[in-house]
Amino acid sequence: MKKVLLPFIMTLLIVAGCQSPAAENGVRELRLAHNQPLEHPIHQSLVEFGRLVEEKSDQNIKVKIYANGQLGSEREVIELTQTGAVDISKVSASALEGFEPDYSIFSLPYVFDDYKDFQRTMQNEEVTSKIYNQTEEIGFVGLTYYNAGVRNLYTKNQPVNSPDEMNGLKVRVQPSQTSVKMIEAFGGTPTPMAYGEVYTALQAGVIDAAENNESALVSNNHGEVAKKYMYTEHQIVPDMLIMNAESLKSFSDEEQALIQEAAAESTLYHEDVWNKTIEEVKETAQNEMGVEFLQVDKEAFMKSVEPLHKEYAENEKTKDIYQLIEGAETNE
Template sequence: MRKFIGGIAVLIPILLLAACGPDGSILGQGGKELKLAHNQSLDHPVHKSLAEFARLVEDKSEGEISVEIFANGQLGSEREAIELTQTGAVDLSKVSASALESFESDYSIFSVPYVFEDYQQFEKAMNNKEVTDRLYLQTEDIGFRALTYYNAGERNLYTKNREVKDVSGMEGLKVRVQPSQTSVGMIESFGAVPTSMAYGEVYTALQAGVIDAAENNETALVNNNHGEVAKYYMYTEHQIVPDMLIMNSARFDRFSEEEQQVILEAAEESTIYHEDVWKETIKENTEIAKNEMNVKFVEVDKQSFIDSVQAMHEDFAQSEKTGEIYKLVKGAAE
């Protein structure tokens, strides 16, 4: 019965997307209307930037190509969105780089704690063509390619009722992590207990004491109301994990070179647009969390956290699977 229900759940969005265009073509497969899935709310900065991408595509193509956005996880989880993009049931999706780890190990580089010392190093790497060509095109043989990235901020620790000043304060804390082996290893290196769970469960888990802490950027405090139950926000700045805009590779290849250029230019320009939207959002959210939700923002001894994960860096650098991307990204960042 569960398998049957699960199959129906996957089939419904696919049927929803298989709408015929005016010429009888299947939109999202042969027509010029693109379907884009993501799991953020309509007021999230990433959604605003995706809406800008859609506007730019239509404008640059003089109305020949349009993009319909399915927000709020309407078409499923991030993993489901990736799988739908692989099969071509949707044309594009916005997913966290960490969600792509299980599809391509190169994406695990973003989960390595402190692989970037600051956001400037991250930008250097993401504006390096050798880095982006490897990351963006590495997955073409499994059904999708990346078009661009969006700043998802620096990930920091927030706790329900414990102020953490250095890594020793992490001892025994139950911390929600993303479904990423690298993130699990990071929390263990900090001396805490990693707990994987869906993002939508974090609020009630913090409230009930199932977990003591989580880690994310400042938008989580306000957009997801985590600041109502988590009263300490520590600037650990342990990861910079971007959001990625991916597209079904066969769908991309069916466009002419001129149309491909339109899509790529729109993606790049939407990333530039996103930087300003993101900075303003973080500023606003921090003020709301501080003044209206009484969240205390704490500076930490970041070096103690950096020291605790050096073994992870050595493992990545020496691994046959991740050594090449680690060296490439570190070299570009520095």
């Protein structure tokens, strides 16, 4: 359905004018797309971003949010953001890997020790300015990142304790080459797929497993069909807020600064929303959906991806970002 509607929506957006139009009263409206439902914590934080933009611009810039993947999958909205048919989108860093190899670093399993390590890295301006700005030539820049938790493996029924038990397991991954390689290294069979298709694929048995943070169990109802959730803690992949480069540049310096500020503030706001929601969803998943949370032999999973780290440390396309991330220190 979405696929059929997409060309139609794109035409509408393009006819409506590629750069966010100045309305007669001078108010400009920014179109923001993302793929999560209204109940998801990220939606709340994007609403806060919009509120901050409006407040800081004295209501001269408005943000209109298209949630629920109504403008397409993450890949599709990245393309819409490149052309300017959409001004801003929130997409997983994994989905950006197909556009800029630096983003692949976030899907490299166990590249961060834990969330604190990830956060320190994302507060390092050397890292963020490299990542956020270099996509300008392909049409968009990064504004900020959002906590999207720690990703873990979940299956319909089968408990998995170590990579030895992954054999034959069909696991949905994000459309990211690095995530494909990760599941292969774990010993499973990766199936890249857009997020919106995962629930049905699990239900129909097209896949046996998926991997995500705990909110997927409740906000996206995956806990209805997946009953074992294993703390592999393999990836910490942020959500990214990206903006069409021309659209951003079409604002005055002061306005650009306020958009950046609103983005940074919404990231901080999101930390609280996220932490609170994760606690709640774990309880709901366990008590109301019957999901079992299990610990695994994490060392064994880490060991299985050591060759991948070697590959990323040596590959021409990824070695700079690999070194930067591995050596990143906070500049606070």
